[in-house]
Amino acid sequence: MSHENVLFTEYKLNDLFTLKNRILMAPMTRAKADNHSVPTQAMADYYSRRADAGLIITEGTVIRADASGYNNVPGIFTPAQINQWKIVTDAVHKKNGRIFLQIWHVGRVSHPNFLQGKLPVSPSATVMAGRIPRSEGLTYGESRALILPEIKELIKSYAIAAENAIKAGFDGVEIHGANGYLIDQFLHYHTNQRMDEYGGTPENMARFALEVVKACGEAIGYERVGLRLSPGAYLNEIVGEKRDALVFKYLFDNLNHFPIAYVHTGNFNDAQQFKELNDMTMTAFIRSHFHGTVVASGGYSLETASQGINQGNFDLVAMGRPFISNPDLINKLNKNASLTQYDASMLNTLY
Numbered sequence: 001m002s003h004e005n006v007l008f009t010e011y012k013l014n015d016l017f018t019l020k021n022r023i024l025m026a027p028m029t030r031a032k033a034d035n036h037s038v039p040t041q042a043m044a045d046y047y048s049r050r051a052d053a054g055l056i057i058t059e060g061t062v063i064r065a066d067a068s069g070y071n072n073v074p075g076i077f078t079p080a081q082i083n084q085w086k087i088v089t090d091a092v093h094k095k096n097g098r099i100f101l102q103i104w105h106v107g108r109v110s111h112p113n114f115l116q117g118k119l120p121v122s123p124s125a126t127v128m129a130g131r132i133p134r135s136e137g138l139t140y141g142e143s144r145a146l147i148l149p150e151i152k153e154l155i156k157s158y159a160i161a162a163e164n165a166i167k168a169g170f171d172g173v174e175i176h177g178a179n180g181y182l183i184d185q186f187l188h189y190h191t192n193q194r195m196d197e198y199g200g201t202p203e204n205m206a207r208f209a210l211e212v213v214k215a216c217g218e219a220i221g222y223e224r225v226g227l228r229l230s231p232g233a234y235l236n237e238i239v240g241e242k243r244d245a246l247v248f249k250y251l252f253d254n255l256n257h258f259p260i261a262y263v264h265t266g267n268f269n270d271a272q273q274f275k276e277l278n279d280m281t282m283t284a285f286i287r288s289h290f291h292g293t294v295v296a297s298g299g300y301s302l303e304t305a306s307q308g309i310n311q312g313n314f315d316l317v318a319m320g321r322p323f324i325s326n327p328d329l330i331n332k333l334n335k336n337a338s339l340t341q342y343d344a345s346m347l348n349t350l351y
């Protein structure tokens, strides 16, 4: 019976990759790298335990030392980081799994404490509220506007991170353009008030995301590049506006020209409809504009995921929290066995 479920059928992503099932492990920050942002053996064990996912997307991994806003998140910019990631990718490949590295710059979602006393950067100078997780009481605050040469350098840094990911044995990268981090900050009017070639119009606001995609695609091949986006604003204090939808529409119209691996919804609850997206869900909005592979995520179960794929609403699903509470998630879903419920205290250990 279970083999009839669409979730357990193969999916041809492109000429390089045929996924063994339709369930991806969603990227999840675990903050268990060492104090130099170097991955550990425990991380290799954790990911290899989940190698039967159709594709693992790693936790967000910072592209440079100054791209971070959290303690103990991994990086992909030093030889030690690349070498240790190789242990992770070898462990996953040994079990016949596939793994993409999520490459990340947090932009304004940081604090001078992580940046050698400097202000976080963002498309525009803005102020962000809220407490920083796992930071002993630090709060967010001011950011400063990037100047043009810094933007050009950042685009190069994403491409170098993608090349380093390939050196570390990853099958590809997922560019983290979601959840209110740097790329997303360019895509919403609330955080992008620039008046130069990177702001003010949909074309200008989408430019940074498109240039990052292009730089990574040219560096490692577009088939190895996925992109995560949150067209609806919902995290890290970005306020959505109706005109944001035109920025994303422009972005998708242009992404359609590149043979990227997929676009992935960045969301915690994909049932939510967004006013700024004409009351559509994020995945429905992406599907209506992007012609390639769409990965949904945010609160999916076996039933809702297979239904969504059968109805043509998306092609693949990423699951997050269920993968933390069930390392053997694929096997359990395949047998329709009951799942261990997720609980935030499970984040303390890396099983």
Ligand SMILES: Cc1cc2nc3c(=O)[nH]c(=O)nc-3n(C[C@H](O)[C@H](O)[C@H](O)COP(=O)(O)O)c2cc1C
Binding pocket: 026, 027, 028, 029, 030, 059, 060, 102, 176, 178, 179, 228, 266, 267, 268, 269, 297, 298, 299, 300, 318, 319, 320, 321, 322, 347
């Ligand atoms: C502990 C935790 C860490 C997360 N870290 C990331 C991350 O690094 N990058 C990212 O794009 N999303 C991150 N997310 C969001 C997940 O990828 C996913 O979208 C979300 O958990 C909703 O899916 P789910 O309902 O299946 O858990 C994180 C979620 C959780 C619970």
